[in-house]
Amino acid sequence: MDTQRTRRAPFAALRRGAAMPVAAQVLIAGTIFSRLGDTLASLGLVLHAADGNIRFGVTEVLLAELIPTVLAAPLIGSVVDRFSARAVCLWALLVQSLSLSAATAAGGFHAKVALIALSALAGVASVAAGFKMLPVVAGEQHTGRANSLLTAGLSVAGLVGPPLAGFLNSLWGTAALLAADAVSFLVLAGCTTLAVPRSVDVAIGRRPATKLADGYRALRDAPVVGTLMPALAAAMLATSIESVAGVYYLRGVADGNDTVFGLFLATWALGSIPGALLAGRAGWSDRHTALILGGVSGIGLGLLLAGLVPVAAVMFPLFLMGGFGNGACNVGLRNAVHAHVPAEVHGSAWACFQALSRSCIGLGYLLGTPNSLISSRGQVIISGAIPLVAIVWAAVATLRRGESTVTEPSA
The missing domain is CATH 1.20.1250.20 (MFS general substrate transporter like domains)
Structure with missing residues (x-):
C-alpha cells in the first residue's frame, strides 16, 4: 500500500512550502502541548502536598509517576506492537484524560495521586505509540528533524511549565492544573487523529506475537x-x-x-x-x-x-x-x-x-x-x-x- 500517497491528500495544500510534512508538525505540536499539561499537573500536586504539609506527599507524587512505568512498561510496550499504534495511542490518551478529570473532582490527596498513577500507566502506551508513529508521518528523510523539533519543544515545555504552574496554582488552585492536563490529552488525541489517518495504520509495523523481553x-x-x-x-x-x-x-x-x-x-x-x-x-x-x-x-x-x-x-x-x-x-x-x-x-x-x-x-x-x-x-x-x-x-x-x-x- 502506498502510505505516502494516503498521507499526502489531507495536507497537500498546506505542505507546499513545508520542509516537513504538516502531519508530523501537527503530531509534534500536540505532544508538546500535552507535555506542558503534564508539567502543570505534576507540579500542581507537588505544590498541593507542600501547602498542605502532607507527610511524604511530594515523594508520593514522584513515586506514583515512576513505579508504574518501571513495572508495567514491558507489558504495555508489547501491546503497542501487537495492535494498531494509532488505536492504542487514542485509547491511552482517553484513559489519561478521564483519569485527570477524575483527579480534578477527587477530594482526597491520596485518591488524586492514585489517579495520577493510572494516568502514568496509560502514558507509557501513548508515549510508546507516539514514538512508533512519528517516523511514519514524518517520512524517513525527515525523522531526524522531527525528533529534533520534538525534543526542543519538550525542553521549551519544561522551561515554561514550572513558573506557569506556580502562577496558575496561586490563582485557581491545583484542580485547575489537573483539568488543564486532562484537556491537553484530548488535544493530543485530536492531533493524532488528524496526523495519522486510519489508512496509515498498516504502515506501522505490527507483530502478532510478542514477548515481554522483546x-x-x-x-x-x-x-x-x-x-x-x-x-x-x-x-x-x-x-x-x-x-x-x-x-x-x-x-x-x-x-x-x-x-x-x-x-x-x-x-x-x-x-x-x-x-x-x-x-x-x-x-x-x-x-x-x-x-x-x-x-x-x-x-x-x-x-x-x-x-x-x-x-x-x-x-x-x-x-x-x-x-x-x-x-x-x-x-x-x-x-x-x-x-x-x-x-x-x-x-x-x-x-x-x-x-x-x-x-x-x-x-x-x-x-x-x-x-x-x-x-x-x-x-x-x-x-x-x-x-x-x-x-x-x-x-x-x-x-x-x-x-x-x-x-x-x-x-
Whole structure:
C-alpha cells in the first residue's frame, strides 16, 4: 500500500512550502502541548502536598509517576506492537484524560495521586505509540528533524511549565492544573487523529506475537544503542542525583536567593533547546554515536565543573553546556532507536527505555538525598564524574566493536 500517497491528500495544500510534512508538525505540536499539561499537573500536586504539609506527599507524587512505568512498561510496550499504534495511542490518551478529570473532582490527596498513577500507566502506551508513529508521518528523510523539533519543544515545555504552574496554582488552585492536563490529552488525541489517518495504520509495523523481553532485547542488540546504553544510564543517573543534591548546593551558591536558583534551573532547560535543534541539522541527524557521546560528555563536564567551582557567575555557562549536551543526546538517542531498532518492536523498545530511564531517575533521587557521609557539593561532583567514566568505557567498547563515532548508515 502506498502510505505516502494516503498521507499526502489531507495536507497537500498546506505542505507546499513545508520542509516537513504538516502531519508530523501537527503530531509534534500536540505532544508538546500535552507535555506542558503534564508539567502543570505534576507540579500542581507537588505544590498541593507542600501547602498542605502532607507527610511524604511530594515523594508520593514522584513515586506514583515512576513505579508504574518501571513495572508495567514491558507489558504495555508489547501491546503497542501487537495492535494498531494509532488505536492504542487514542485509547491511552482517553484513559489519561478521564483519569485527570477524575483527579480534578477527587477530594482526597491520596485518591488524586492514585489517579495520577493510572494516568502514568496509560502514558507509557501513548508515549510508546507516539514514538512508533512519528517516523511514519514524518517520512524517513525527515525523522531526524522531527525528533529534533520534538525534543526542543519538550525542553521549551519544561522551561515554561514550572513558573506557569506556580502562577496558575496561586490563582485557581491545583484542580485547575489537573483539568488543564486532562484537556491537553484530548488535544493530543485530536492531533493524532488528524496526523495519522486510519489508512496509515498498516504502515506501522505490527507483530502478532510478542514477548515481554522483546523491547529490552531490541535495545541490547541494536547497533550504537546497545553499546551506549550504559553511558545513557549514567547520564540519567547523574542528572537525577543533581536534581536533588543541587537544590541544597545551588541554593548555597546563590546565597539563598531563590530567584538566582530558579535561573540556574532555567539555564539548563534553555541550553537544551539549541542542543536539540543543532542535532537535527542535515549532516548531524545520522551521527548517532557522536551526538550521544558528545551530549553525555557535555552533561558530565557541566555537572563536574559546577561542583568544583562554586561561583554563581560560572554556573550559568556550565549549565548551558550541560543542557546543550542533554538536548543533543536526547535527539541522538531517538534517532538511533528509530534507525537501528526494527519498526515492529519500536513500541516495546521505547516503553522499555522509559522503564530503564525511570529506574535510573529513582535511584538518582535516592543517591542525591542529603546524608551525613557526602556533602551536597560532593554529590554534585560525583554526579558529574559518573557520565565521564561511562563515556571512557563506552568509547573503548565502541572502538572494539568497530562502530563509527562519526556516522552510521540508517537501517
